Amino acid sequence: MQHVLVTGGMGFIGSHTVVCLMEAGFEPVIFDNLCNSDTKVLEGIARIAGRSPIFIQGDVTDSAQLDSVFEAYPIRSAIHFAALKAVGESVSQPLRYYRNNIGGLLELLAAMQRHSVQNIVFSSSATVYGEAEKMPVTEDTPLPPALSPYGSTKQMGERILQDDPYFQTVCLRYFNPIGAHPSGLIGELPLGIPNNLAPYVTQAAAGLREALTVFGDDYPTPDGTAVRDYLHVMDLAEAHVAALRFLDEATERSAFEVFNLGTGRAVSVKELLHAFERVNGIPVPHRIGARRQGDVTELWANPSLAEQRLGWKAERSLDDMLRDAWNWQLRLVNQ
Numbered sequence: 001m002q003h004v005l006v007t008g009g010m011g012f013i014g015s016h017t018v019v020c021l022m023e024a025g026f027e028p029v030i031f032d033n034l035c036n037s038d039t040k041v042l043e044g045i046a047r048i049a050g051r052s053p054i055f056i057q058g059d060v061t062d063s064a065q066l067d068s069v070f071e072a073y074p075i076r077s078a079i080h081f082a083a084l085k086a087v088g089e090s091v092s093q094p095l096r097y098y099r100n101n102i103g104g105l106l107e108l109l110a111a112m113q114r115h116s117v118q119n120i121v122f123s124s125s126a127t128v129y130g131e132a133e134k135m136p137v138t139e140d141t142p143l144p145p146a147l148s149p150y151g152s153t154k155q156m157g158e159r160i161l162q163d164d165p166y167f168q169t170v171c172l173r174y175f176n177p178i179g180a181h182p183s184g185l186i187g188e189l190p191l192g193i194p195n196n197l198a199p200y201v202t203q204a205a206a207g208l209r210e211a212l213t214v215f216g217d218d219y220p221t222p223d224g225t226a227v228r229d230y231l232h233v234m235d236l237a238e239a240h241v242a243a244l245r246f247l248d249e250a251t252e253r254s255a256f257e258v259f260n261l262g263t264g265r266a267v268s269v270k271e272l273l274h275a276f277e278r279v280n281g282i283p284v285p286h287r288i289g290a291r292r293q294g295d296v297t298e299l300w301a302n303p304s305l306a307e308q309r310l311g312w313k314a315e316r317s318l319d320d321m322l323r324d325a326w327n328w329q330l331r332l333v334n335q
């Protein structure tokens, strides 16, 4: 079994990916400092996969801790999820974001080099495209200056990996992952008031939050609300298995490859809200508010390159995402 280091593997996307890796016959080695996750996630993974994954509590900015993991396991590849991801917080605490996201990436790469590990899958984000002129965006769309320190850490991370061809990189630009494992045993665990739309919707529907504020209905879009490309976290998780296979097996690839991961479907805030109400048969209290600073009008993917080269395509529908997100929220409330 191939050992794969999964930094940030206790988090939202990481935990779902760990499940898919175990089901695909890989041996994930989770390395996470739990700054935005909880050890309870291990129980959920174990119940789904039938056994516990390897977990080491540690920080990617700590080279000695990283060395001990590479010494303990015959790691062939790394998936690097570990990062701080709150855009607003990155504006108020930029150094913390650069230290964690860039410092952590640099320490990880140095440790990989010390232990002769070349394959890496890097979590990037659609945020690197900023306010793109033409929709849907392809991987060739030029990247404008980042809108936040968070976005800047993703652009820089990509650049660092591109500059050093020792590393065989698959860089994945995620659009908007939502939903949860259909079992409801793992999902997203936002700390405090959620910044993102889907967890706010489920918490408002559960009565845990005030009404959802729709950030702006005066955008130049069909219903006036902003448009994104939401994809099921399980589809996204499966893309990481495809990326590892691509690194191992593709005969024609360059040292740095980048892929958009989305459905290619444009969905507005109002559309998501109404789909949630319809699918789950529950109203979501909401009101219209001002635009949120830094938000782009619309951003959705052309995901065809990932289909051609990774053999990956998002299969699950918006209804699946919203049903699974609600199922997970109900389990959390009843725990």
Ligand code: NAD
Pocket (backbone or CB within 6 Å): 007, 008, 009, 010, 011, 012, 013, 014, 031, 032, 033, 034, 035, 036, 037, 058, 059, 060, 061, 080, 081, 082, 083, 084, 085, 100, 104, 123, 124, 125, 126, 174, 175, 176, 177
């Ligand atoms: P998450 O916060 O749920 O998971 C990240 C995990 O990394 C957490 O478990 C956290 O404890 C861990 N972590 C953070 N800093 C660490 C450090 N220094 N050392 C060890 N562990 C550390 O986030 P997520 O939504 O699962 O995102 C995973 C990755 O995907 C991140 O790189 C994020 O920037 C990127 N991404 C996420 C989204 C999204 O909408 N969720 C979109 C685009 C890109």
Ligand code: UDP
Pocket (backbone or CB within 6 Å): 176, 195, 196, 197, 198, 200, 212, 213, 214, 215, 216, 226, 227, 228, 269, 292, 295
């Ligand atoms: N959004 C909203 N209310 C909220 C949270 C988000 O109207 O409480 C909107 C936000 O303005 C954006 C969309 O939902 O248009 C997706 O926001 P999210 O933060 O989930 O993702 P991102 O901004 O990173 O695309």
